[in-house]
Amino acid sequence: MANYLVRCRQCGKIFGKEYKLFKCSCGGVLEVLIDIMNSKWSVGKDAEGIFRYSSLLPDLPQQISLGEGKTPILAKSSDGLTFYFKLEYLNPTGSFKDRGSAIAVSKAVELGVSEVLEDSSGNTGISISAYAARAGIKARIYVPSDIPLGKYLLIKSFGAEVVRAGTRDEASRKVLSDLSDEGYYIGHTWNPYFIEGTKTFAYEVYEVLKSVDYVITPVASGTLLLGVWKGFNELVELGLTSSTPKLVGVQACGYDSLNNYLSNVITTECVEPTSLADAIRLTNAPRLPYIADAIRRSEGFLAVVNDELIIKALKELYGMGLAVEPTSAAAYAAFKLVRKELSGKVLIPLTGSGLKYVGGVESPLYKVFVSGPN
Amino acid sequence: MANYLVRCRQCGKIFGKEYKLFKCSCGGVLEVLIDIMNSKWSVGKDAEGIFRYSSLLPDLPQQISLGEGKTPILAKSSDGLTFYFKLEYLNPTGSFKDRGSAIAVSKAVELGVSEVLEDSSGNTGISISAYAARAGIKARIYVPSDIPLGKYLLIKSFGAEVVRAGTRDEASRKVLSDLSDEGYYIGHTWNPYFIEGTKTFAYEVYEVLKSVDYVITPVASGTLLLGVWKGFNELVELGLTSSTPKLVGVQACGYDSLNNYLSNVITTECVEPTSLADAIRLTNAPRLPYIADAIRRSEGFLAVVNDELIIKALKELYGMGLAVEPTSAAAYAAFKLVRKELSGKVLIPLTGSGLKYVGGVESPLYKVFVSGPN
Numbered sequence: 094m095a096n097y098l099v100r101c102r103q104c105g106k107i108f109g110k111e112y113k114l115f116k117c118s119c120g121g122v123l124e125v126l127i128d129i130m131n132s133k134w135s136v137g138k139d140a141e142g143i144f145r146y147s148s149l150l151p152d153l154p155q156q157i158s159l160g161e162g163k164t165p166i167l168a169k170s171s172d173g174l175t176f177y178f179k180l181e182y183l184n185p186t187g188s189f190k191d192r193g194s195a196i197a198v199s200k201a202v203e204l205g206v207s208e209v210l211e212d213s214s215g216n217t218g219i220s221i222s223a224y225a226a227r228a229g230i231k232a233r234i235y236v237p238s239d240i241p242l243g244k245y246l247l248i249k250s251f252g253a254e255v256v257r258a259g260t261r262d263e264a265s266r267k268v269l270s271d272l273s274d275e276g277y278y279i280g281h282t283w284n285p286y287f288i289e290g291t292k293t294f295a296y297e298v299y300e301v302l303k304s305v306d307y308v309i310t311p312v313a314s315g316t317l318l319l320g321v322w323k324g325f326n327e328l329v330e331l332g333l334t335s336s337t338p339k340l341v342g343v344q345a346c347g348y349d350s351l352n353n354y355l356s357n358v359i360t361t362e363c364v365e366p367t368s369l370a371d372a373i374r375l376t377n378a379p380r381l382p383y384i385a386d387a388i389r390r391s392e393g394f395l396a397v398v399n400d401e402l403i404i405k406a407l408k409e410l411y412g413m414g415l416a417v418e419p420t421s422a423a424a425y426a427a428f429k430l431v432r433k434e435l436s437g438k439v440l441i442p443l444t445g446s447g448l449k450y451v452g453g454v455e456s457p458l459y460k461v462f463v464s465g466p467n
Numbered sequence: 468m469a470n471y472l473v474r475c476r477q478c479g480k481i482f483g484k485e486y487k488l489f490k491c492s493c494g495g496v497l498e499v500l501i502d503i504m505n506s507k508w509s510v511g512k513d514a515e516g517i518f519r520y521s522s523l524l525p526d527l528p529q530q531i532s533l534g535e536g537k538t539p540i541l542a543k544s545s546d547g548l549t550f551y552f553k554l555e556y557l558n559p560t561g562s563f564k565d566r567g568s569a570i571a572v573s574k575a576v577e578l579g580v581s582e583v584l585e586d587s588s589g590n591t592g593i594s595i596s597a598y599a600a601r602a603g604i605k606a607r608i609y610v611p612s613d614i615p616l617g618k619y620l621l622i623k624s625f626g627a628e629v630v631r632a633g634t635r636d637e638a639s640r641k642v643l644s645d646l647s648d649e650g651y652y653i654g655h656t657w658n659p660y661f662i663e664g665t666k667t668f669a670y671e672v673y674e675v676l677k678s679v680d681y682v683i684t685p686v687a688s689g690t691l692l693l694g695v696w697k698g699f700n701e702l703v704e705l706g707l708t709s710s711t712p713k714l715v716g717v718q719a720c721g722y723d724s725l726n727n728y729l730s731n732v733i734t735t736e737c738v739e740p741t742s743l744a745d746a747i748r749l750t751n752a753p754r755l756p757y758i759a760d761a762i763r764r765s766e767g768f769l770a771v772v773n774d775e776l777i778i779k780a781l782k783e784l785y786g787m788g789l790a791v792e793p794t795s796a797a798a799y800a801a802f803k804l805v806r807k808e809l810s811g812k813v814l815i816p817l818t819g820s821g822l823k824y825v826g827g828v829e830s831p832l833y834k835v836f837v838s839g840p841n
Contacts (some may be wrong), residue, residue: 142539185539209574243617244825306661414598446822449822451822451823458620
């Protein structure tokens with residue numbers, strides 16, 4: 094496993110592996126720096142889940158895995174453009190978040206904490222709950238009050254405590270104000286180890302496709318986009334690939350927080366805030382400037398979609414047999430919106446499972462596929 | 468891809484690849500015989516899903532895949548016994564059925580049919596609907612009237628027509644009486660190509676673990692158990708492994724149809740029929756005698772579990788971070804019931820996803836984890 098240290102992105106201060114707080118003393122976001130120069134690419138055959146890449150992951154005494162990663166890549170083509178879906182919704186708890194939880198919870202185990210606290214629109218809460226259960230530590234999850242019933246139920250099923258806390262943004266604030274000395278805040282919006290897990294997405298793309306020209310990814314707290322960026326940059330540093338893909342960040346109407354940071358934006362008409370893309374309804378993500386920076390440096394851009402486009406995309410995806418959540422459809426909607434700008438190999442991660450949405454008449458799937466107008 | 472023919476298990480009659488009926492003229496169940504002698508083991512790198520094993524699969528002009536297979540295997544140990552979970556619920560539509568649908572729907576495409584008909588407790592209906600959508604053909608699915616809402620909703624979302632038909636057994640009868648000349652009955656309880664997909668489960672186990680001593684699998688129509696049996700027998704024929712595992716069939720109270728065929732049975736006390744293991748509530752599976760034969764020849768046995776054991780097992784599995792459906796918990800419950808009989812390497816497929824059950828207050832998960840007694 095790789096040597097590493099923790100650094101503040103704001104003031105540059107360096108911390109050791111034992112540092113337990115979720116942010117720098119200056120208030121800045123932390124990042125993990127892997128000693129790439131003394132590491133090498135190697136894929137373990139017997140390791141579980143993403144720990145097969147442990148030569149490039151932080152050195153951790155215990156590996157908490159549920160078999161995450163190795164998600165299928167399906168090739169499609171239309172009008173002369175080849176594009177790929179990576180089915181991240183087939184991760185153990187139904188979203189790409191499992192990559193991040195594997196590393197973040199393994200770190201929590203190393204730190205010896207007995208309880209982890211997390212704020213989440215649902216997917217990360219489910220994921221952290223499952224990995225905490227696997228590790229035998231308690232989890233307390235702060236969620237928006239209107240969390241889809243299925244997501245709520247899954248968190249409860251993994252044995253976590255659930256705190257309903259108003260909007261998604263309010264959940265972010267409440268978890269921090271409730272934090273005591275004993276609790277460990279594992280929140281993915283801040284936790285630097287989480288990104289160490291999501292970067293394995295890039296490693297897997299490299300293993301199968303070698304390189305891609307564009308990655309189109311939904312953005313709320315930016316853990317997937319920043320992981321993709323970090324992973325591909327490490328591959329360049331290792332000399333395995335010569336270039337990084339252009340990143341297209343996807344946000345939905347009413348929650349296009351990156352708009353304040355970027356000038357390169359393609360947006361559809363926004364009349365109402367999204368009610369469908371519930372996994373990206375966050376406006377105060379601590380890493381926003383760094384997400385914008387990654388998009389800019391990759392020569393990518395921001396795409397903003399509305400619910401009308403999301404519904405269309407959702408129907409098309411199910412028509413291809415892909416059971417995704419509405420937020421994943423936002424990425425495909427963005428792809429369709431901006432496709433004139435694209436060339437080469439385009440990769441679209443389908444981030445979350447539609448299976449969590451099959452609840453009652455209040456389910457978005459129910460509204461789109463059963464009771465809604467055609 | 469391998470050469471093959473179709474044979475009746477009852478009268479031995481041989482049919483060519485173009486044979487379109489789901490059973491023999493004598494009423495017997497059909498099976499696909501692969502020309503193993505002229506085939507060899509080889510794993511394709513660029514193929515999608517289970518088609519990486521196409522050297523041992525029926526020769527098919529089009530491969531309809533959603534990235535099925537390559538599911539994680541997690542090792543566990545307790546009291547000196549090592550056992551393994553294979554997370555079949557992480558297949559594209561949330562169950563092992565996707566392996567079967569990939570081959571069966573690819574065959575339907577070759578036969579040029581425009582609509583496939585299927586009867587199902589839910590999982591196969593979801594799976595066939597998704598693969599039919601992927602292939603661009605229509606699907607009509609016959610389900611029991613009390614199908615969990617989530618499963619119903621998913622079938623609808625993939626664009627299939629849903630027919631509610633009383634009990635699971637009644638759905639089996641109704642689909643056949645509704646069958647016209649244009650419709651193609653793809654029902655997994657009969658379809659021989661379906662087993663060609665599920666046998667890839669054995670190939671994957673061989674790739675990772677080489678051999679196992681026991682496989683503990685839920686049985687309704689027997690497609691997984693028979694696939695496991697066929698796959699391991701082909702590996703023996705190919706000279707890759709020397710023995711086949713012992714098969715432990717798992718059924719639930721009230722639906723222990725194999726009890727009439729087997730003498731080697733371990734059963735818990737049955738007071739009421741299961742209300743939880745909805746995926747194995749079938750009593751008239753056409754392949755019952757062949758399932759019993761496979762269990763007998765493997766030197767395995769039948770285990771029968773009740774809802775009390777299933778609830779306990781379900782709680783334990785979620786406590787390990789594994790989001791399965793109650794029927795998968797039946798397999799783990801059986802493992803716990805019979806573990807004194809077991810030795811060596813034991814494999815437990817976790818067959819279906821709990822994510823399909825996260826509906827409203829009528830969900831089994833809701834009853835076990837939220838409103839139920841502790």
